[in-house]
Amino acid sequence: MSELLVLIDHSEGEPRKLSLQMLTAATEIAGETGDTVAAVWLGPGASGAADTLGAHGAAKLYHWDSEDAQGYVTLPQVEALEQVFEQSGASTLFFASGNHIKDVAARLAIRIDAGVITDCTGLEVVDGAISATKEVFGGDLVTKARVAEGKKGFFGISPNAFAAEESGGGAPETVALDVSLSESATAAKVTDVEIQTSGDRPDIGEAAIVVAGGRGLGDEKGFELMEQLADAIGAGVGASRAATDAGWYPHRFQIGQTGRTIAPMLYIGSGISGAIQHRAGMQTSQNIVAINKDPEAPIFQIADFGIVGDLYNVVPKLVEELQSRAG
Amino acid sequence: MKVIVPVKRVPDTAGEKKIDADTKTVDRESVESVLCPVNEFAIEEAMRLKENQGAEVTALLMGPESAQPIVRKALSYGLDAGIQITDDAIAGSDALGTAKVIAKALENEEFDLVIFGNQSTDARTCMVPAAVAELLGLPSLTYARYLEVEGEKVVAHREHEEGWDVVESSLPAIVSVVEAINEPRYPSFKGIMAAKSKPLDVKSLADLGGDAGDAGRDAAAATMYEFEPRPPKEAGTIVEDEGDGSAASQLADWLVEKKFV
Ligand SMILES: Cc1cc2nc3c(=O)[nH]c(=O)nc-3n(C[C@H](O)[C@H](O)[C@H](O)COP(=O)(O)OP(=O)(O)OC[C@H]3O[C@@H](n4cnc5c(N)ncnc54)[C@H](O)[C@@H]3O)c2cc1C
Ligand SMILES: Nc1ncnc2c1ncn2[C@@H]1O[C@H](COP(=O)(O)O)[C@@H](O)[C@H]1O
Numbered sequence: 001m002s003e004l005l006v007l008i009d010h011s012e013g014e015p016r017k018l019s020l021q022m023l024t025a026a027t028e029i030a031g032e033t034g035d036t037v038a039a040v041w042l043g044p045g046a047s048g049a050a051d052t053l054g055a056h057g058a059a060k061l062y063h064w065d066s067e068d069a070q071g072y073v074t075l076p077q078v079e080a081l082e083q084v085f086e087q088s089g090a091s092t093l094f095f096a097s098g099n100h101i102k103d104v105a106a107r108l109a110i111r112i113d114a115g116v117i118t119d120c121t122g123l124e125v126v127d128g129a130i131s132a133t134k135e136v137f138g139g140d141l142v143t144k145a146r147v148a149e150g151k152k153g154f155f156g157i158s159p160n161a162f163a164a165e166e167s168g169g170g171a172p173e174t175v176a177l178d179v180s181l182s183e184s185a186t187a188a189k190v191t192d193v194e195i196q197t198s199g200d201r202p203d204i205g206e207a208a209i210v211v212a213g214g215r216g217l218g219d220e221k222g223f224e225l226m227e228q229l230a231d232a233i234g235a236g237v238g239a240s241r242a243a244t245d246a247g248w249y250p251h252r253f254q255i256g257q258t259g260r261t262i263a264p265m266l267y268i269g270s271g272i273s274g275a276i277q278h279r280a281g282m283q284t285s286q287n288i289v290a291i292n293k294d295p296e297a298p299i300f301q302i303a304d305f306g307i308v309g310d311l312y313n314v315v316p317k318l319v320e321e322l323q324s325r326a327g
Numbered sequence: 328m329k330v331i332v333p334v335k336r337v338p339d340t341a342g343e344k345k346i347d348a349d350t351k352t353v354d355r356e357s358v359e360s361v362l363c364p365v366n367e368f369a370i371e372e373a374m375r376l377k378e379n380q381g382a383e384v385t386a387l388l389m390g391p392e393s394a395q396p397i398v399r400k401a402l403s404y405g406l407d408a409g410i411q412i413t414d415d416a417i418a419g420s421d422a423l424g425t426a427k428v429i430a431k432a433l434e435n436e437e438f439d440l441v442i443f444g445n446q447s448t449d450a451r452t453c454m455v456p457a458a459v460a461e462l463l464g465l466p467s468l469t470y471a472r473y474l475e476v477e478g479e480k481v482v483a484h485r486e487h488e489e490g491w492d493v494v495e496s497s498l499p500a501i502v503s504v505v506e507a508i509n510e511p512r513y514p515s516f517k518g519i520m521a522a523k524s525k526p527l528d529v530k531s532l533a534d535l536g537g538d539a540g541d542a543g544r545d546a547a548a549a550t551m552y553e554f555e556p557r558p559p560k561e562a563g564t565i566v567e568d569e570g571d572g573s574a575a576s577q578l579a580d581w582l583v584e585k586k587f588v
Pocket of ligand 2: 333335363366429453
């Protein structure tokens with residue numbers, strides 16, 4: 001029996017949804033393998049989240065309350081996790097398969113000789129070992145992957161691949177970490193953080209519903225319409241590369257092969273053709289709606305509901321319909 | 328200043344991929360290959376350092392002999408020289424194995440800055456740049472949407488979901504760039520002609536003073552053991568709007584039925 005570690009991704013003292021999804025997935029796996037689940041919280045704020053983490057399956061909570069966790073690039077988190085692995089003899093780490101955290105996993109894997117599988121959309125236990133599902137080559141192929149025997153396994157989990165469920169656990173046992181950073185860990189410093197909020201709209205990685213706009217919007221102002229639609233249905237707003245390239249919406253909202261990979265319950269694309277590079281970032285969405293004036297647009301091949309029409313006729317009406325049905 | 332840009336050969340995303348039944352890896356010889364498009368942004372950033380700060384820029388590729396046109400392609404943008412690491416023993420490496428070979432190759436070179444793409448379009452792991460940095464004991468300023476080298480210091484804006492972190496370190500350093508960072512140029516005719524005669528060093532693992540212990544298929548810490556084409560999706564409901572937006576109410580009904588409203 002060993003510990004399955006879940007590295008908690010958090011913002012402003014709250015665990016991100018994906019962290020609770022990872023805890024739920026880890027709890028399920030632990031049920032099969034006889035392991036236990038431990039959460040790892042790096043940076044201030046762990047105590048406020050302990051109950052939530054426990055309720056989602058964490059029996060233990062390792063926490064390092066230092067501002068240094070985010071004050072330098074990547075290595076403080078690597079060194080804290082290295083210590084957790086030493087202390088716990090854990091076999092497995094689940095982490096949020098997002099940009100900066102992937103670096104933590106990569107550097108730690110080199111240090112403690114682990115195998116890493118990123119962007120997992122499914123997990124199962126086969127012959128006592130974890131097997132992960134992931135998509136490669138623009139989502140054309142679905143693969144099963146595993147870590148070599150005898151190595152520690154790191155699994156990067158994609159957002160919304162698992163539901164977050166409470167397992168009825170109580171407050172976790174807490175273990176405070178005391179990390180003394182090496183000199184190299186402080187060599188790259190974070191001097192400033194630029195946060196650009198998108199109001200109350202959810203992040204597209206977490207959102208249950210995502211509204212996306214493309215070149216068919218015609219100009220930057222088209223995104224005002226996308227935001228109206230998003231607010232009428234409680235969605236986040238994303239964009240195709242054609243739209244981010246044109247400067248109509250920031251790059252960090254780009255969905256696709258070289259942007260974010262999303263898997264919401266519902267995706268609504270307007271004026272997006274559905275090029276393979278775009279589909280690579282959204283085709284695992286549970287329900288896909290497309291609004292496009294070209295009946296031949298490839299997005300209709302994967303749409304659950306498609307409207308062939310001008311988005312400037314359809315979307316304003318849709319906003320009205322949604323507002324009247326909701327209110 | 329010396330800059331190295333690691334570049335990868337990838338299958339064209341839009342092309343058809345075949346899986347080799349024996350090795351369970353993508354049969355890379357059967358698909359059309361390209362220089363990883365994300366590397367074009369790294370090359371552009373390196374070219375700007377060459378033009379503005381006199382940097383000397385080398386492309387570095389790990390891959391089979393048949394990948395050589397990709398190194399030449401990288402040179403056609405105006406880079407100075409190429410290095411190709413080719414060895415049967417490294418075929419089938421996973422991301423960390425690839426990082427070990429690249430790190431070994433970098434140990435043999437002098438450099439101030441290594442500029443990666445943040446990811447490759449085929450594997451999309453984003454693992455290689457940070458793993459290389461770890462192996463070399465260097466800072467990893469990855470996902471840069473902005474990069475500036477001032478004397479002995481490098482500043483990067485690391486993009487994330489909510490904006491970016493402004494980070495800095497001394498040189499040498501490892502960086503990776505996202506496509507928001509610049510607009511890559513196209514190779515000029517002159518550049519394409521010049522690329523043919525630029526120095527290109529082909530090296531084996533032995534030349535690097537390494538062995539295959541850490542790389543190659545057998546050493547891979549993570550392996551994909553099963554591939555399936557993505558299952559086709561059932562056809563959905565497609566309605567045509569009459570030009571008055573009336574289809575929107577059908578969509579609203581569907582959204583209610585699916586409990587989204
Ligand atoms: C290396 C690489 C990486 C890439 N990465 C990404 C990525 O991450 N994400 C991404 O999205 N793309 C990516 N692309 C680009 C991708 O190939 C497409 O070019 C892009 O997705 C097209 O965006 P679009 O659908 O908005 O534009 P288009 O393909 O031009 O489609 C616009 C659509 O809008 C429709 N339209 C026009 N006017 C209206 C109207 N009034 N009402 C309704 N419909 C209308 C048109 O019929 C058309 O289908 C990448 C490409 C490369 C080479
Ligand atoms: N075989 C390779 N040869 C040279 N560079 C590579 C290779 N594989 C990956 N890279 C570099 O690492 C970056 C990230 O790739 P990845 O970690 O595979 O997503 C790429 O953009 C390249 O710059």
